Amino acid sequence: MFEHLKAQPADKILALMQAFKDDPRDRKIDLGVGVYKNADGVTPVMHAIKAAEHRLWEEQDSKAxxxxxxxxxxxxxxxxxxxxxxxxxxxxxxxxxxxxxxxxxxxxxxxxxxxxxxxxxxxxxxxxxxxxxxxxxxxxxxxxxxxxxxxxxxxxxxxxxxxxxxxxxxxxxxxxxxxxxxxxxxxxxxxxxxxxxxxxxxxxxxxxxxxxxxxxxxxxxxxxxxxxxxxxxxxxxxxxxxxxxxxxxxxxxxxxxxxxxxxxxxxxxxxxxxxxxxxxxxxxxxxxxxxxxxxxDDGLRADWARELEDVRLSMLGLRQSLADELQRLSGSDRFAFLAQHRGMFSRLGTTPDKVEKLRADYGIYMIGDSRMNIAGLNARTVPILAKAIVDAGV
Missing domain, CATH: 3.40.640.10 (Type I PLP-dependent aspartate aminotransferase-like (Major domain))
Known part of the structure; x- marks a missing residue:
């Protein structure tokens, strides 16, 4: 039976994750996988989730x-x-x-x-x-x-x-x-x-x-x-x-x-x-x-909403910082759209060969269609990415 199975196409995001992991360069930047990361590169457990889990551990008496x-x-x-x-x-x-x-x-x-x-x-x-x-x-x-x-x-x-x-x-x-x-x-x-x-x-x-x-x-x-x-x-x-x-x-x-x-x-x-x-x-x-x-729960909900708002504002700040740095380096406002987009992702709108150049020459990992995860950036990596984008002629 198993001999009749056909190989399935590789998931591009998972393949990109593996390629990033195998890359030995210190200055590599992962903008591929769609996961929020804080300034330390960690996907944290939210405070309200921790508090709810502790309460659940104390109160839950069945896993039925x-x-x-x-x-x-x-x-x-x-x-x-x-x-x-x-x-x-x-x-x-x-x-x-x-x-x-x-x-x-x-x-x-x-x-x-x-x-x-x-x-x-x-x-x-x-x-x-x-x-x-x-x-x-x-x-x-x-x-x-x-x-x-x-x-x-x-x-x-x-x-x-x-x-x-x-x-x-x-x-x-x-x-x-x-x-x-x-x-x-x-x-x-x-x-x-x-x-x-x-x-x-x-x-x-x-x-x-x-x-x-x-x-x-x-x-x-x-x-x-x-x-x-x-x-x-x-x-x-x-x-x-x-x-x-x-x-x-x-x-x-x-x-x-x-x-x-x-x-x-x-x-x-x-x-x-x-x-x-x-x-x-x-x-x-x-x-x-x-x-x-x-x-x-009013208290837990308020705590969660505050932390979520911090996450949102952090991503908006990264968007604006990247747009500003690209304008400074390129002398053009053609990247202003980055500050207008919303959420974790933006699409640069460039070609797959330019995306590959960013990966090969600068250690910048993003999806081949130029989708990048804004939440994968931080204050240190924003100028690195901006310079790579300009130098690669994106």
Whole structure:
């Protein structure tokens, strides 16, 4: 049997991680993997997470299964965080998943089950795993223009033009905030135009929100998702706790199925539980329980929000510092977009050969499409990166 297996393409990010690890140079800089790092190059455990874990260690008296959809209290807390009061909770089915990736996978499974003919329109570019999972599941992915390599902003005209080719029942995959990999985001006026188009053409939005709190703040980062959810007949929302709670390895996510028809909720909820059962039965609980404790405790929530805000402001500071240093070295404002982008990532908009030159000559590691993790920088490495970018002619 095993002899019939075929080698699978290597994951580019994981391959880049290994290449960085094997590089003996002292001045190498890792801007590849999407993990937040502080000024010391460490991905810290947040104070509120530590406090919640200590409390959980003292209070928890069982590790028994919770339920196919996870703890309802986790779903309620996350729905409140992501959607606020934009949609009645009685209209939302939800299930805990192994991280945001698990939420996306379950969403795609639900789409295939509900409408096998549906195509999923995906931004060009997008997080590579979106495309990988869609291909594995046999769901047709359609690219819509999103990033303009000249302006390093959103190609909104191209996006709208491409979405006009979608058919009723097709799904539009949107990044709720902090677009990965580009860092370029729609403004709320543009979001409303996309919503109007989806309503006009009978399209179903799916929102992947993995970085709430990393862009313009917890409430601002949720604004677009709430705008969509309160206006469309139905939508899917895949939320991740990996970044904003710093619990990457705990694999904590939530998939929400939102319908304006409250009578649809039971079927949606039962379907989400069924999908969990088929894939992994019961979702992980440890991270979900920590998140629930933090969001439901005023003191822990305030501490978490303060630390998250420090993380956000740190990344904004690194963006501005890099843009300023590039302007100083190049005498041009063509890198000003770096300060305008939001979240962990920005796409330089340069060619793969220039990215390879940065790696080979300067020990700068980023994804081949020029996506770089801003959170991988610090005050020491910003000028090193800036000089490398200018010297390499990016």
């Amino acid at each position: 299964y919770v339920g196919l959809a996870g703890d309802p209290a986790f779903a309620d807390a996350m729905i409140g965080l992501v959607l606020g009061d934009s949609v009645a909770q009685s209209n939302i089915g939800a299930a805990a998943t192994p991280g945001g990736t698990g939420a996306c996978r379950q969403a795609f499974e639900l789409i295939r089950m509900a409408n096998p003919e549906a195509r999923v329109f995906v931004s060009d570019p997008t997080w590579p795993n979106h495309l990988s999972i869609l291909k594995y599941l046999g769901i047709e992915a359609m690219a819509y223009r999103y990033f303009d390599d000249e302006t390093r902003g959103v190609d909104f005209g191209g996006m709208i033009e491409d979405l006009k080719t979608a058919k009723p029942g097709d799904v539009v995959l949107l990044h709720g905030c902090c677009h990965n990999p580009t860092g370029a985001n729609l403004n709320l006026t543009e979001w409303q135009a996309v919503i109007d188009l989806m309503l006009d053409r009978g399209l179903v939005p799916m929102i992947d929100i993995a970085y709430q709190g990393f862009g313009d703040g917890l409430e601002a980062d949720a604004a677009a998702t709430r705008l969509v959810a309160e206006q469309v007949p139905e939508c899917l929302i895949a939320a991740s706790c990996s970044k904003n709670f710093g619990i990457y390895r705990e694999r904590t996510g939530l998939l929400m199925a939102v319908s304006q028809d409250a009578g649809q909720r039971k079927l949606n909820q039962d379907t989400l539980a069924f999908l969990n059962r088929q894939n992994y039965s019961f979702p992980p609980d440890h991270g979900a329980r920590l998140v629930t404790m933090i969001l439901n």
